[in-house]
Amino acid sequence: MKIKEVSQQKLGSLLMAPTFLLILFTAVIPIIYVLYLSTQDIRGIMNRGFVGLDNYVTIIETGRLQAALGATLYFAIGVIVFQMVMGMIIALALNVDFRGKNMVRTLILIPWAIPTALVGVMWSRFLAATDGYFNATLRLLGLIEGEVNWFLERSLAIGTVVLVDSWKFTPITVMVFIAGLQAIPRDLYEAALVDGANRWQQFWRVTLPIMKPVILVALIMRTIFVFHAFDLIFILTGGGPGDSTRVLSYYTYQETFQFLRHGRGAAVAFILFVLTAAVTLMYVKALREKD
């Protein structure tokens, strides 16, 4: 009996080993290496040696880390709130029976299926100040005169990026929510109806509580992706105007590949990792408490 238990343990370890090794080599070791790099003064291909926390001190002293953190949070909150709310509204609308429902559900996925780089190029042309279709349409409708520079003013630029990101990624939130909504038993609504609950009360008392785990999963997915958002910002604003859309991932790129300060880039990347990990752990904890 004892021998069998031990061998089961060994078997368990053996079966877990590939996953463990995969995580070790693709996640743990790279993270430790990034931490190591962040303590080095590396420019280009020259490593001038160990500098302790100097890279962290520099990015804080210049105020660039705080600015990037601010831009990241502004962008993340905008994207997550917009996509969660819009995602739920659209999912609820698509969860009722109507003719062509399946076609609409398929069509709504199109923005998500388009490569992000292409979305960026498409929207940058669409929103171009002088010859963009959007301004031209607004001019035709008599809503504006001249041009609106969608990426020139700070708040407008970040708002525009949030909208473009939402155009691209809300469909995936919708699909996750629809899957959750379809799993809610009909009889719960019927019971609520018998108890005299109106549509709004049904949503608050039945739909939302049951959907909480699904919403949390969508929230985790989007939060991680939003903290790592790079391609749309790279194409649409290049981090500008000023540093208003220079989120942490873009700042990492800039320090590493434009200024060739790999040590500082690693420091920003490590902070981004800590931030993402903290938010994810928070969500996971919330999920477990719910369970």
Next chain:
Amino acid sequence: MFRHFLALVLVTVMVVSVGNFAAADMPEKPDKLNIIALDIDVIQFGEAAQEFEDNYGIEVEWLEYPYGELWNQITTSIAGGATIDLFHMSNSWHAELAELGMVRPLNDFYTDEELEGINEMYWDVTVEFMKSHGGQQWAFPGTAASVSFFYNEGMLEELGYTEPPETWDEMLQISREAMDEGLASYGFFPGWLAAHEDGMVWFDIMLKLHGGEWMTEDRSEFIFNSEAGVEAVTLMKEILDEGLVPRAALEESDWANYHYFLAGDQPFEINWNFIYGSALDPDRSEIVDDIAVALMPGIEKDSYTVLGGGGYAVSPTSRAPEWAALLSQYMHSEEGARGVMAEQRGAEGTVEKLYHPEYDDDFPAEEYPLRDFFYEQMQYAGLRPSHFITWYSEFRDNIFTPAVHRALLGQQDVEEALNQAQQEAQRMLEAEGL
């Protein structure tokens, strides 16, 4: 054995026969040399590189990229240890790349006397751009790209002007008239981008036209916030606020903003010479018969142009650096300069003598309409501080252009923005040196 000996003799004879080209004691020949190249350079330097291939039997492989992708391609390739032999080094990068060990100096392959002998054929200013860091030379100059002043001759005639403006005041007045008459949407469309080289190019032009400089002569202090600098940005802000240039100037690069001029909707365009070719293309341009070029109008200075371009540098990851240096010498020979002039309609060649009268027959005016103009313009050519600041990217993206943007958008007073940038740059200078 005999065949090897014969081949060696032949190579030696060829090397000697091309004068300055390479010493005879070259290491073993590689089969191939890889070049990270600016796309248009494959045409511009193609013949010169072909001559190298024919003479030495070494294949030249071009890895072509548009300008906007070059920096990342070069730096990631070298940092990743890829076998790159030569790469296009914009002359705004050499100090930074050299400081980071990402380019090998030509002094590793040539004696000072040899370099001096070769350099004699180039414009002095183009050589200065390639050897102003660390007292070494980092590449031979291959192209002398420059910003030129283009105008719509037909539109000016319609407004009653038979000559292009010689001063900015005249140019701005004509712009107002063209807009008032409904002939144009804007006077011109510059690329005043932040965190982008265009922002530096434009401020350099405005600063120098106002008689200013980036730094003191001994390069110990930044002085771009001088009276000339403040006047430069103030003028930029005034014409932006007046609508003589569109606000989109703050978000579109010089590579993407010349469509209004090509559409015949703008009297002037200040841009790199490459737009001249586009303006002559009837599929892309409405001003094929109206495009003309003149010296940049003056402000305090009579005229000025800022130089761009660059040369091909030897990568530290090259396994045959001596041969790579030799190939670069071929590419930046008289043959190479002719290739550049053929593509740029007479402009941007780095070999000065090709602009002298004795070469007039080689370059007929119909095929090389920019040649005479370019020669005149080169007398006013100057440089950005990129050729000596080793942290230039940070200076540009983090310190300088954001400050100018804040001033142009009215978020900060012009003088205050420039002073703030100056203090930050000075702190960086004290911490990092040049």
